[in-house]
Amino acid sequence: MTKEEAFEAGQRLKEKASKGGDDHSRMEPEDFRKSLNPKSSVKHVVAVLSGKGGVGKSLVCALLASQLRRMGYEVGVMDADITGPSIPKAFGVKGSVALSQDNLMIPPVSGTGIKLMSSNLLLDQEDAPVIVRGPVIAGMVTQFWTDTDWGHLDYMLIDMPPGTGDVPLTVFQSLPVDCAIVVTSPQELASMVVKKAVNMAEKMNIDLLGVIENMSYYVCPDCGKTHSVFGETHIAEITEMYGLKLLSRIPIDPEISSLIDSGRAYDIDPSCIEVAAKELTGFCDLRVSG
Numbered sequence: 356m357t358k359e360e361a362f363e364a365g366q367r368l369k370e371k372a373s374k375g376g377d378d379h380s381r382m383e384p385e386d387f388r389k390s391l392n393p394k395s396s397v398k399h400v401v402a403v404l405s406g407k408g409g410v411g412k413s414l415v416c417a418l419l420a421s422q423l424r425r426m427g428y429e430v431g432v433m434d435a436d437i438t439g440p441s442i443p444k445a446f447g448v449k450g451s452v453a454l455s456q457d458n459l460m461i462p463p464v465s466g467t468g469i470k471l472m473s474s475n476l477l478l479d480q481e482d483a484p485v486i487v488r489g490p491v492i493a494g495m496v497t498q499f500w501t502d503t504d505w506g507h508l509d510y511m512l513i514d515m516p517p518g519t520g521d522v523p524l525t526v527f528q529s530l531p532v533d534c535a536i537v538v539t540s541p542q543e544l545a546s547m548v549v550k551k552a553v554n555m556a557e558k559m560n561i562d563l564l565g566v567i568e569n570m571s572y573y574v575c576p577d578c579g580k581t582h583s584v585f586g587e588t589h590i591a592e593i594t595e596m597y598g599l600k601l602l603s604r605i606p607i608d609p610e611i612s613s614l615i616d617s618g619r620a621y622d623i624d625p626s627c628i629e630v631a632a633k634e635l636t637g638f639c640d641l642r643v644s645g
């Protein structure tokens with residue numbers, strides 16, 4: 356070490372000591388929040404979760420994003436289901452993410468103006484598997500937040516992977532989540548695991564806006580009769596038990612799956628999501644006004 360370097364090191368130590376030193380900073384509670392980059396501002400972050408896969412989280416995300424867009428908001432969807440990404444396909448978006456001059460990922464935009472970020476947009480081939488371990492997955496999700504040029508968004512919806520593992524934990528700890536929406540279906544198993552999702556949100560101090568029951572019923576196109584394909588719903592018990600709002604009940608509709616499959620999520624009849632979207636914007640507006 357040269358004399359000059361030694362002097363500088365001494366100065367740094369003195370500075371540290373005058374600020375209270377290392378020991379003092381270690382006493383402070385750890386803050387896991389990650390900052391957005393200077394190019395981005397996101398007013399509200401909404402997490403869509405469920406205890407179980409296949410209940411319709413991605414559908415609900417796509418429906419809500421489309422409805423918020425129709426209401427005139429700037430909307431983005433972060434597909435946090437790294438190993439089972441389905442958001443780009445639902446919006447008919449293909450291709451890969453470009454990098455800006457300052458090395459930020461530029462989110463592809465759907466034909467209706469919704470910005471998307473997904474692990475599938477980082478792959479050369481749509482059907483290539485994402486084979487990565489847990490910590491890398493969680494890291495990707497935080498990078499989607501910190502290293503994407505989101506521009507200005509009113510709402511960012513986060514399509515969570517199923518369950519209460521690494522990713523939901525990372526999202527709840529690292530992102531400023533305004534509220535979460537829990538998606539379930541009428542099967543007994545789905546309602547059982549919804550309780551886990553609800554308990555997780557409570558433990559992490561996340562406000563729950565309410566529950567959306569998907570695949571609630573089927574209306575026969577021939578006779579107009581309503582059928583409970585997955586058996587009678589338990590949704591009233593769950594919402595009552597947790598004091599939650601039932602935001603919406605979405606029917607099983609072949610039209611829904613065919614529109615999703617053909618990348619036309621925006622064209623799905625929005626009547627099943629209008630109330631939920633209104634509740635969401637009302638809740639978020641209230642948060643802003645204090």
Ligand SMILES: Nc1ncnc2c1ncn2[C@@H]1O[C@H](COP(=O)(O)OP(=O)(O)O)[C@@H](O)[C@H]1O
Nearest residue numbers: 408409410411412413414606607608611612615
């Ligand atoms: N209400 C519905 N009517 C018809 N098909 C649906 C409905 N909800 C979901 N699907 C289809 O079921 C599959 C699973 O839904 P998805 O939203 O991907 O679930 P998750 O994200 O919870 O795993 C998808 O192919 C989707 O298009």
Ligand SMILES: [Mg+2]
Nearest residue numbers: 412413436441
């Ligand atoms: Mg999904």
